[in-house]
Amino acid sequence: MSAQQPPADTPAATEQAPATVAVLAGGLSHERDVSLRSGRRVAGVLRDAGLEVQVLDVDSELLPRLAKLQPDVVWPLVHGSTGEDGSLQNVLDLVHAPYVGSEAAACRLASSKPVAKALLRQAGLSTPDHAALPQSVFREVGARGVLDAVERDLGLPLVVKPAAGGSALGVTVVHAADQLPEAMVSCFAYGDVALLEKAVHGVEVAVSVIDVEGGPRALPAVEIVTEGPYDYDARYNAGRSEYFVPARLNEAQTATVHDLAVAVHRTLGLRHLSRTDMILDDEGTAWFLDVNVAPGMTETSLFPQAAIADERDLSDIYLAIVEAATRT
Structure with a gap:
């Protein structure tokens, strides 16, 4: 005798619900606008592929929202320090939320x-020769002497950039020694440590x-x-x-x-x-x-x-x- 079929309205007969994805975007870094644009684009692709997607800003309400939503996966798209230095990943680990991307230690x-x-x-x-110098060393040792040493050792042109962060914020290509002080000021507006790198x-x-x-x-x-x-x-x-x-x-x-x-x-x-x-x-x-x-x-x-x-097409890769x- 054949096995009895379950009624049409039982869970075994219903279609599996689409996965729910929480896309995290925004935050308070200098790259907030880029992050929001990234979040909207990824959310659109995933929705078109049939997933349930919510875009959540990274603010004081994030954890309560995640607890209420209970997503199958979190996709962090917060650019800049908090989103990429392992901090946000550590928080997601603490609440046991599976997430896209590298684990906290690798992010650091x-x-x-x-x-x-x-x-x-x-x-x-x-990787090009470089020196990583915190802002404090210029006060303690003397800015002019440090910059002279950088110029002698690394030569010109060189690239001055924040040691963390992205989107080329605070990055300057320096072709002449008299451009270095202004490049350092621009760099330190985005972080306390500057990376001075030989241009390639x-x-x-x-x-x-x-x-x-x-x-x-x-x-x-x-x-x-x-x-x-x-x-x-x-x-x-x-x-x-x-x-x-x-x-x-x-x-x-x-x-x-x-x-x-x-x-x-x-x-x-x-x-x-x-x-x-x-x-x-x-x-x-x-x-x-x-x-x-x-x-x-x-x-x-x-x-x-x-x-x-x-x-593979874009939606297939994201899925x-x-x-x-x-x-x-």
């Missing part, structure tokens, strides 16, 4: 540019990595061409920069930049997704500049451009990332 390593560069250089990867010339490339099944894999490289520095305005205002996806590289060059991005992802212990920014010089060396554990997802951001150019987060 990646978000500090000097720490990440030191670890990657120790692993044999190429070549093709500017961003390589995103997805780590959802079978280990990390590079998405098509994005080549960035812009007049002047690739600063905040050039990144987020359409028309300032031109992008080539995939990058205009030969097979060997493509393998080089893909290998560096995957090696960065593995060395720093990242998970689910990351984006590595680099310069490929004329000799074929790929120089690590920065890694992003919560890469921008706006209409001009590099990760979605790479995902759109991949063999795979959400699925991977449910398993970790």
Whole structure:
């Protein structure tokens, strides 16, 4: 005798409810606007793919909202210090919320540019010579003497940037010694530690990595061409920069930049997704500049451009990332 079929209105017969995703955006960093734009874009893709999505601002009501919503997965898209330095990830760990992206310890390593560069250089990867100097050292030792030493050791041109943070905020390319003091003032407006890095010339490339099944894999490289520095305005205002996806590289060059991005992802212990920014010089060396554990997802951001150019479509990649987060 055949098994009795359950009534049509029983849970066994109803369709499984779509996964609920809480996208965290906003916050109080200098990159709040970019974060909100990223959150809206990701939420739109996930909703179109059939998921239930709510975008939550990161404020004093976040934890009560999460407790009420009980999402299957949280996707943090808060850029800047709190969202990328492991702090927000630690909070999510405390409330046992599964989340997209790297764990807190890996975020701390990646978000500090000097720490990440030191670890990657120790692993044999190429990154420009640099010095990391807190604002206090200039008061204690004397700004002029320190800047003279920087110029003698690293040479010019060099890049001055905050040791943490993103979106090129506080970044200046210095071509002459008299530009250094102003560059330092601009940098310290966004953080207490400055990274002074020897400038490397070549093709500017961003390589995103997805780590959802079978280990990390590079998405098509994005080549960035812009007049002047690739600063905040050039990144987020359409028309300032031109992008080539995939990058205009030969097979060997493509393998080089893909290998560096995957090696960065593995060395720093990242998970689910990351984006590595680099310069490929004329000799074929790929120089690590920065890694992003919560890469921008706006209409001009590099990760979605790479995902759109991949063999899988954008929504498939985002769904795979959400699925991977449910398993970790």
